[in-house]
Amino acid sequence: MTCLTSLLELINYGFVLFFGIVIALYLADIHFEDNHTPYIASILILGAVQLLFYLIMGENLLYKCYPLLIHLPLILLIRFAFHRNIYIATISVLSAYLMCTPRKWFGTLAASFFHDSPIVSNLVSICVTIPLLCLVIRYIAPYIIRLKYEDKKTILLFFLLPLSYYILEYTLTVYTDLLYTGGPVIIDFMDSFIVLFFFILAMVSLDFAAKKSNAERENLLLGTSAAQAQKEIAQLSASQRQASIYRHDLRHHMTFLQNCITDNKPEQALEYIHQICTDLDNSRVIRYCENDTLNLILASYAAQAEASGIDLKLSVTAADFSRFQITDLCSLFANALENAIHACENIPPSKKRYISLRVYEKNNRICIQLINNYIQDPVFENEIPISHEPDHGIGVKSMISVVEKYHGVYGFFAENGEFRFLASL
Secondary structure: OHHHHHHHHHHHHHHHHHHHHHHHHOOOOOHHHHOOHHHHHHHHHHHHHOOOOOOOOHHHHHHHHHHHHHHHHHHHHHHHHHHHHHHHHHHHHHHHHHHHHHHHHHHHHHHOOOOOOOHHHHHHHHHHHHHHHHHHHHHHHHHHHHHHHHHHHHHHHHHHHHHHHHHHHHHHHHHOOOOHHOOOOOOOOOOHHHHHHHHHHHHHHHHHHHHHHHHHHHHHHHHHHHHHHHHHHHHHHHHHHHHHHHHHHHHHHHHHHHHHOOOOOHHHOOOOOOOHHHHHHHHHOOOOOOOOOHHHHHHHHHHHHOOOOOOOEEEEEOOOOOOOOHHHHHHHHHHHHHHHHHHHHHOOOOOOOEEEEEEEOOOOOEEEEEEEEEEOOOEEEEOOEEEEOOOHHHHHHHHHHHHHOOOEEEEEEEEEEEEEEEEEE
8 A cells, every 4th residue: 555655646746747847838828739849858857857856855855845856947948948038937837836736635625535545635636637737728828828918017916926825835834834733823824914915916906907997098089089180180181272272273263353354244253253252161160169179170060060951059168178188179079079960860851950069168167068859769878878889889988088087077868859968077
């Protein structure tokens, strides 16, 4: 029985080594399919070192020297042979060591039903090695691999967790037996450590989530602002082209009018002048407010509303927009007016379509009131209108992001065929 126990123990050590090396390499994004020789060489060389040390020094000393015999060489192999970041190399090896814990636990659990038999413990640990290996490679490794794309702060966070476990494991169970004999002091320390580490991880995770949310919001604002800027540039370009044409044709206009006067045809000259004035009025940008950026947006959507047969009333008495970024103004008003026009366009042309926009100042805040009628009832979720149509619904999110960015309040309301968007910022 003793020989069988020793043999299974030795085989189990071999499986532990195989499990740890493969997991460490996969977590470092080093796949067996592309690295057959390094995999086999690493397992054989480190396996020979482990076997030799086991036979000469025994199991107890081998376990205590494992960090220098196996873990450190494996870290150096990943760092210098495969040119991975030292943090990634260390995280991979320490995480692989951490993954060995569930494997050992299955063996301990099974042995507990057979009077803590070491034969059962080793057999079960050996049997669960391959299934656990497949699970880790398939479901855990892809997430650890992504660390190479993260910043140093994120990598450091993931580095500290397995490092802390590694230090505590060797300090309390390998080099000493304080975890089993230390009494309440050690137990309370472990509880305190887990709680403290949980709160640290929670705070850092929340900080990352907030930064990610802000980045997504900024990206959304930039995207919608860029789209609106393209529309405004196109409108300005069209106006400039028309003005260039009039400057180019001015000499011809003057020649024609001179001929009309010379031939005593004042009526024809007046009609020609009237036509030129009409064309100029149609090409000019109407002044709705003092802010040039907002004025361009309003002029652009006023033209769209007129082309769609929508009665658009604009009243902008607010004058100070200096604290707002141009991109934010574009996102807020462009998306609001675009959504309103889209809702009105669904109304049959035979019925009245209208949009009313008021922008005014009150208590040093900019107040916005946008009203439009609709025929298709909007869908609300958490008091926010949503749309399941492709490429729709992003505008509302962008509007909300702008209002929240300036610590404002907003509201969306729909009743009796009339939709209202109210905001103060």
